[in-house]
Amino acid sequence: MAAAARLFLRGANSKLSIAPGSLGTTLLKLSPNCSSRTKTQRRHAAHFTFQPDPVPSQYGPTQKMNLFQSITSALDNTLASDPTAVIFGEDVAFGGVFRCTVGLRDKYGKDRVFNTPLCEQGIVGFGIGVAVAGATAIAEIQFADYIFPAFDQIVNEAAKYRYRSGNMFDCGNLTIRAPWGCVGHGSLYHSQSPEAFFAHCPGLKVVIPRSPIQAKGLLLSCIADKNPCIFFEPKILYRAAVEQVPEDPYTIPLSQAEVLQEGSDVTLVAWGTQIHVLKEVASMAQEKLGVSCEVIDLQTILPWDIETVCKSVVKTGRLLISHEAPVTGGFASEISSTVQVRLKWPVSHPPHSHVFTLCTDDVNCWCIH
Amino acid sequence: MAAVSSMSKMYGLCFRAVRQTAGLKAYRLLQRRGFRVTVLQLQQTFDSSLEKPQFPGASAEFVDQLEFIQPNVISGIPVYRVMDRQGNIINPSQDPQLSKETVLNFYQKMTMLNTMDRILYESQRQGRISFYMTNYGEEGTHIGSAAALDPNDLVFGQYREAGVLMYRGFPLDHFMAQCYANADDLGKGRQMPVHYGSKDLNFVTISSPLATQIPQAAGAAYAVKRENTNRAVICYFGEGAASEGDAHAGFNFSATLECPLIFFCRNNGYAISTPTNEQYRGDGIAARGPGYGMLSIRVDGNDVFAVYNATKEARRRAVAENQPFLIEAMTYRIGHHSTSDDSSAYRSVDEVNYWDKQDHPISRLRHYMTARGWWSEDDERSWRKQSRKTVMEAFERAERRLKPNPELLFTDVYQEMIPSLNKQRESLWRHVQQYKENYPLDLYEK
Numbered sequence: 111m112a113a114a115a116r117l118f119l120r121g122a123n124s125k126l127s128i129a130p131g132s133l134g135t136t137l138l139k140l141s142p143n144c145s146s147r148t149k150t151q152r153r154h155a156a157h158f159t160f161q162p163d164p165v166p167s168q169y170g171p172t173q174k175m176n177l178f179q180s181i182t183s184a185l186d187n188t189l190a191s192d193p194t195a196v197i198f199g200e201d202v203a204f205g206g207v208f209r210c211t212v213g214l215r216d217k218y219g220k221d222r223v224f225n226t227p228l229c230e231q232g233i234v235g236f237g238i239g240v241a242v243a244g245a246t247a248i249a250e251i252q253f254a255d256y257i258f259p260a261f262d263q264i265v266n267e268a269a270k271y272r273y274r275s276g277n278m279f280d281c282g283n284l285t286i287r288a289p290w291g292c293v294g295h296g297s298l299y300h301s302q303s304p305e306a307f308f309a310h311c312p313g314l315k316v317v318i319p320r321s322p323i324q325a326k327g328l329l330l331s332c333i334a335d336k337n338p339c340i341f342f343e344p345k346i347l348y349r350a351a352v353e354q355v356p357e358d359p360y361t362i363p364l365s366q367a368e369v370l371q372e373g374s375d376v377t378l379v380a381w382g383t384q385i386h387v388l389k390e391v392a393s394m395a396q397e398k399l400g401v402s403c404e405v406i407d408l409q410t411i412l413p414w415d416i417e418t419v420c421k422s423v424v425k426t427g428r429l430l431i432s433h434e435a436p437v438t439g440g441f442a443s444e445i446s447s448t449v450q451v452r453l454k455w456p457v458s459h460p461p462h463s464h465v466f467t468l469c470t471d472d473v474n475c476w477c478i479h
Numbered sequence: 480m481a482a483v484s485s486m487s488k489m490y491g492l493c494f495r496a497v498r499q500t501a502g503l504k505a506y507r508l509l510q511r512r513g514f515r516v517t518v519l520q521l522q523q524t525f526d527s528s529l530e531k532p533q534f535p536g537a538s539a540e541f542v543d544q545l546e547f548i549q550p551n552v553i554s555g556i557p558v559y560r561v562m563d564r565q566g567n568i569i570n571p572s573q574d575p576q577l578s579k580e581t582v583l584n585f586y587q588k589m590t591m592l593n594t595m596d597r598i599l600y601e602s603q604r605q606g607r608i609s610f611y612m613t614n615y616g617e618e619g620t621h622i623g624s625a626a627a628l629d630p631n632d633l634v635f636g637q638y639r640e641a642g643v644l645m646y647r648g649f650p651l652d653h654f655m656a657q658c659y660a661n662a663d664d665l666g667k668g669r670q671m672p673v674h675y676g677s678k679d680l681n682f683v684t685i686s687s688p689l690a691t692q693i694p695q696a697a698g699a700a701y702a703v704k705r706e707n708t709n710r711a712v713i714c715y716f717g718e719g720a721a722s723e724g725d726a727h728a729g730f731n732f733s734a735t736l737e738c739p740l741i742f743f744c745r746n747n748g749y750a751i752s753t754p755t756n757e758q759y760r761g762d763g764i765a766a767r768g769p770g771y772g773m774l775s776i777r778v779d780g781n782d783v784f785a786v787y788n789a790t791k792e793a794r795r796r797a798v799a800e801n802q803p804f805l806i807e808a809m810t811y812r813i814g815h816h817s818t819s820d821d822s823s824a825y826r827s828v829d830e831v832n833y834w835d836k837q838d839h840p841i842s843r844l845r846h847y848m849t850a851r852g853w854w855s856e857d858d859e860r861s862w863r864k865q866s867r868k869t870v871m872e873a874f875e876r877a878e879r880r881l882k883p884n885p886e887l888l889f890t891d892v893y894q895e896m897i898p899s900l901n902k903q904r905e906s907l908w909r910h911v912q913q914y915k916e917n918y919p920l921d922l923y924e925k
Contacts, residue, residue, distance in 0.1 A: 194702070221705060227735055232694045232728030236736075239698025242683065243633065245705065247698070259724070266688045267695070275676050275684035276667035277891045312892050312900070336894040365897070413897045 623786025719750025
């Protein structure tokens with residue numbers, strides 16, 4: 111209701127002389143029930159606070175950028191240094207529905223940044239072909255929720271191209287980007303985190319950044335990587351996450367999990383948005399329970415850094431994994447079972463691996479699965 | 480009358496396409512490329528005082544009679560041919576007048592393919608290889624189109640285009656090695672038989688999922704266009720695969736993104752057991768081309784010169800004009816779908832015999848050659864004997880060869896070896912070492 115009110119108010123303020131805007135405002139003003147914004151009708155704030163990383167000093171001058179701007183910066187660097195690189199997908203020409211490609215078409219030309227017809231299987235298939243022909247292909251899927259028409263091309267073709275051809279052909283030059291994860295109001299089809307589906311597919315790499323600095327470095331690594339990569343971008347962080355991001359290109363290695371804070375009592379593992387939740391959890395646990403948490407950002411889901419997680423669990427003895435996406439068959443089950451197998455866990459002290467979150471705010475935006 | 484003229488305008492695109500395909504003259508069709516506009520150019524002015532539709536989605540006229548467009552399947556797009564079924568040239572201007580050497584090469588490649596097919600099909604029956612697919616009846620589509628291309632043009636195939644590879648010079652040993660999955664297989668023994676590929680010959684490795692190659696070909700053509708090296712891309716598929724969503728995607732992308740690409744559909748009447756009247760209701764595949772804004776033609780796939788002419792012209796224009804072309808080559812699948820199929824379950828022996836005896840690409844070309852005194856009965860006998868001997872020798876060599884090193888199970892999944900795969904690899908070797916009496920390691924290369 112409050113959202114509707116805001117929409118009409120916006121309409122009323124525009125320069126167009128369209129009746130609905132002003133009529134709507136009038137109607138709302140006249141209605142007594144709409145005048146107060148009660149607690150239950152207010153849109154909730156995000157369930158976490160983004161925690162920026164310190165300014166990196168080793169990559170040169172930095173600039174304040176949010177997540178989508180850090181993506182644009184990575185793409186800009188790529189188009190500048192690699193003349194074969196092309197970016198394509200639905201609506202990328204005007205800048206993209208999340209503004210990740212703003213300015214790139216004007217700067218690099220319409221043959222390098224272009225719209226495709228509305229067809230995900232075509233976008234990925236086309237991208238595979240570009241990559242096979244030796245050019246760098248950066249394909250955008252508008253929402254990770256819509257990646258499924260391209261599942262056949264990704265799993266049966268992209269992932270297997272090199273293996274099945276005896277290394278004569280490959281599509282290592284392909285990177286697929288998609289907005290990912292819950293955003294609050296996204297509901298079933300603008301909130302999904304499908305990394306678990308792709309984790310089951312050798313030949314692919316799946317990467318999820320937690321922040322702008324991470325995003326730019328990891329995306330540039332994906333683009334440079336000689337294997338097809340899927341790069342999921344937490345959409346809730348596009349505007350909310352702001353950091354000082356290096357302007358020049360830099361890479362952050364794939365398949366290397368990052369220990370964000372060291373601890374001794376329990377290992378917390380997450381990726382993407384949930385890192386910020388777990389960081390809060392870690393400080394709450396320290397403060398209220400006296401528990402020392404080691405927080406690990408997995409970053410690369412496939413191939414994942416088994417060694418770093420196992421090394422941490424050997425130290426702490428306890429493992430908690432938290433992710434969006436359904437529990438059953440979720441990626442936490444892979445991490446949990448692999449750690450147990452690797453560490454040959456004694457039966458008397460099995461690890462607890464849970465897939466839930468400890469939240470301070472009202473939870474309003476999980477996928478309902 | 481307004482209805483008639485507007486109907487003919489609606490048909491306009493189709494009629495023009497038909498006229499275009501009927502003749503091989505290079506006159507430029509005034510392309511109604513209404514959708515090829517940049518974002519800037521789309522700022523057209525809308526004028527409601529004009530009695531013409533202003534919709535951005537289509538440029539057309541108004542009509543005030545309610546009438547549905549007929550799909551026109553009864554008299555569909557005509558079939559272009561150069562020779563009649565007896566191998567006589569019908570219209571001399573269409574004879575590509577290839578040299579004797581070239582035509583003999585066409586014939587020898589088609590018959591060599593046929594011989595290889597017979598031997599490898601039989602070898603599957605005898606349990607020597609696991610699986611095979613023959614190309615019987617479609618040799619003309621392979622050789623005619625391959626001959627019209629440049630050797631550097633990139634080929635994306637489906638699985639029934641071995642003749643294209645053969646034409647380009649893929650050695651018999653490599654065909655056999657792939658079918659036997661032996662240590663000489665360029666694909667390292669990982670795929671089922673007939674999933675050929677060759678980097679040197681620009682033939683992208685075949686994969687089993689159907690039609691996946693179609694949007695890939697569009698992407699490759701786009702990249703090739705940007706390279707500016709006058710290369711084209713050709714994409715082969717059957718009329719069954721054309722029903723896949725990937726086909727629609729590939730056609731639409733190649734047209735909107737202006738790719739130098741030839742779509743070559745082998746319409747051979749069957750997708751395993753499914754006949755064409757259960758595959759589509761429209762006028763085949765060629766009729767879909769205009770729906771995408773694509774120049775299209777239907778050709779007699781059993782007439783190697785018709786296939787050659789159409790492909791040659793399509794290639795020339797695709798590269799010169801950066802647009803895709805659709806060629807639907809009508810033919811007939813004389814053999815079974817594969818060694819896992821027995822087509823007598825769904826079609827009569829008489830039907831198959833008609834095509835084998837009365838309308839075969841190899842026979843028609845032979846008649847053309849014998850009419851010119853380029854080929855005699857003696858030539859035929861000695862060629863058959865020689866080609867059979869060559870194939871058998873390659874076959875025997877392939878059979879004796881060891882299988883690939885089992886290490887190759889684990890490489891090329893990624894460009895680099897990753898720790899978790901390495902661990903699995905080590906685990907395999909530990910197991911095999913421990914139980915080596917159960918594993919025939921001497922059949923595999925070390």
